[in-house]
Amino acid sequence: MSSEIVKDMIIENMMDDYEIKDGYQKRDLYNQKTIKKLAGHYREILKLIGEDPTREGLEKTPERVSKAMQFLTHGYDLNPEDILRSAMFKEDYKQMVLVKDIEVYSMCEHHMIPFFGRAHVAYIPNGYIVGLSKIPRIVDAFARRLQVQERLTTQIKECIQNTLKPLGVAVVIEAQHMCMSMRGIQKQNSVTTTSDFTGAFLGEKTRAEFIHLIGSRLHGN
Ligand SMILES: Nc1nc2c(ncn2[C@@H]2O[C@H](COP(=O)(O)OP(=O)(O)OP(=O)(O)O)[C@@H](O)[C@H]2O)c(=O)[nH]1
Numbered sequence: 001m002s003s004e005i006v007k008d009m010i011i012e013n014m015m016d017d018y019e020i021k022d023g024y025q026k027r028d029l030y031n032q033k034t035i036k037k038l039a040g041h042y043r044e045i046l047k048l049i050g051e052d053p054t055r056e057g058l059e060k061t062p063e064r065v066s067k068a069m070q071f072l073t074h075g076y077d078l079n080p081e082d083i084l085r086s087a088m089f090k091e092d093y094k095q096m097v098l099v100k101d102i103e104v105y106s107m108c109e110h111h112m113i114p115f116f117g118r119a120h121v122a123y124i125p126n127g128y129i130v131g132l133s134k135i136p137r138i139v140d141a142f143a144r145r146l147q148v149q150e151r152l153t154t155q156i157k158e159c160i161q162n163t164l165k166p167l168g169v170a171v172v173i174e175a176q177h178m179c180m181s182m183r184g185i186q187k188q189n190s191v192t193t194t195s196d197f198t199g200a201f202l203g204e205k206t207r208a209e210f211i212h213l214i215g216s217r218l219h220g221n
């Protein structure tokens with residue numbers, strides 16, 4: 001059997017778990033053609049870093065890494081505004097809705113090394129509320145791309161503001177950047193906080209309530 005056929009079989013076998021459910025439709029997460037192309041590049045990378053891509057432990061690594069990379073960037077295939085629109089409900093609730101401690105895993109666009117932490121997202125409805133799970137879903141849709149933390153924060157805010165048109169949106173992200181811990185400046189405990197607000201959250205009282213609800217970490221306590 002040729003090595004090309006063997007590689008195709010490896011990819012086929014790996015396709016079994018290549019689908020995720022996004023809540024309302026099943027979509028292909030992995031693209032076989034892209035996996036094949038990416039794997040070729042990763043084989044070259046393995047050679048360039050001084051490894052032997054044909055040794056047993058590394059034989060399937062290029063396909064595995066390709067699969068991981070497609071997963072880590074699958075946000076490009078998602079439309080966050082559509083995700084929100086799919087579960088908007090008319091409701092007269094006018095108080096703050098806060099989803100806090102949403103795990104965030106993203107990759108910095110400068111080094112393609114992970115940054116990770118938590119997002120806290122709040123809005124004040126203006127006639128419509130949104131299905132709660134859709135908030136972490138849009139966080140993921142933007143996080144699973146090459147990002148900077150600042151843009152990630154603003155994109156989440158703008159998506160909610162433009163789609164739901166609430167009385168205000170607040171987004172805070174606290175994250176650790178592995179490009180600052182495992183390389184570069186090598187600071188192990190530094191945490192970066194970014195925030196963005198619209199509408200009612202620009203006012204001191206509402207913003208203070210939001211900060212109180214997400215905890216005192218932002219005050220350095
Ligand atoms: N503002 C911002 N900077 C980031 C983010 N992720 C990584 N960076 C920074 O991007 C910068 C890239 O700077 P460069 O000087 O071009 O790259 P570098 O030589 O690898 O820099 P060092 O990390 O300082 O070694 C670094 O300061 C990183 O800390 C992010 O989400 N937001």
Ligand SMILES: [Zn+2]
Pocket residue numbers: 108109110111112113177179180
């Ligand atoms: Zn980085």
